[in-house]
Amino acid sequence: MLTAPHPDAPTVSRRGALWSVAGGSALLLATTAGQSIGGPLRRTALLAPHGGADPGSGPGAFQVNKTAAYAGITTASTRENTWRLELTGRSGTVRLSRARLRRLPQYGAALPIACVEGWSTSDQHWRGVRLRDLAALAGEEEAADVYVESLQAHGTFRHAWLRANQVADPRSLLALEVNGADLTPDHGYPARVVVPAAPGVLNTKWVARMTFGGQ
Ligand SMILES: Nc1nc2c(c(=O)[nH]1)N[C@H]1C(S)=C(S)[C@@H](COP(=O)(O)O)O[C@H]1N2
Numbered sequence: 288m289l290t291a292p293h294p295d296a297p298t299v300s301r302r303g304a305l306w307s308v309a310g311g312s313a314l315l316l317a318t319t320a321g322q323s324i325g326g327p328l329r330r331t332a333l334l335a336p337h338g339g340a341d342p343g344s345g346p347g348a349f350q351v352n353k354t355a356a357y358a359g360i361t362t363a364s365t366r367e368n369t370w371r372l373e374l375t376g377r378s379g380t381v382r383l384s385r386a387r388l389r390r391l392p393q394y395g396a397a398l399p400i401a402c403v404e405g406w407s408t409s410d411q412h413w414r415g416v417r418l419r420d421l422a423a424l425a426g427e428e429e430a431a432d433v434y435v436e437s438l439q440a441h442g443t444f445r446h447a448w449l450r451a452n453q454v455a456d457p458r459s460l461l462a463l464e465v466n467g468a469d470l471t472p473d474h475g476y477p478a479r480v481v482v483p484a485a486p487g488v489l490n491t492k493w494v495a496r497m498t499f500g501g502q
Pocket residue numbers: 349350351352353358400401402403437439442444445446473474475486487488489490491492493
């Protein structure tokens with residue numbers, strides 16, 4: 288039976304219902320105020336981006352989802368002389384240093400980070416190597432999917448699949464820099480993926496390995 292037996296006997300009075308709606312908006316106002324004001328109120332910013340960095344000033348100054356420390360990324364594993372990008376494709380596996388990546392053609396792309404947790408940044412200015420150029424280096428002549436893995440050992444965001452059309456997009460980068468400076472550790476140094484029109488979770492940070500066309 289879909290109709291209430293006593294439709295004229297609501298469990299919440301109209302006055303009570305209005306109060307709870309008002310309470311809801313007051314709470315929402317308080318949380319967004321915390322987000323935009325900062326300072327002591329910042330603790331109440333329940334819905335704000337988290338992970339540490341306040342979007343303040345400087346090149347890396349935009350929200351961080353998970354920090355390098357949280358993800359267990361050590362400076363030893365990201366040093367120029369130890370870190371390598373491992374690329375696997377039709378022609379086997381190649382390992383590229385960051386210096387080598389820098390000598391490949393560099394491209395820029397202005398793209399935001401849009402997190403499904405409910406925040407997004409304005410456009411950030413990324414610079415690095417095109418994913419499609421990396422696919423070609425790995426021997427892929429046709430568009431191919433790619434499986435991207437991070438140095439991060441645990442957690443659901445340590446890996447992601449990108450579709451062939453995302454790899455082929457000229458704005459899709461393995462970024463080495465953002466806003467005119469090297470990536471900061473929290474934003475994915477030594478290298479991270481950025482792709483247009485995709486949720487932030489696909490923008491893998493601290494990339495270690497890319498496998499084209501399958502795992
Ligand atoms: N390795 C790794 N990459 C990651 C994540 C992560 O936790 N680990 N978080 C993802 C999510 S959910 C988002 S929204 C973006 C956030 O990027 P930012 O922290 O540079 O703003 O990174 C993505 N890349």
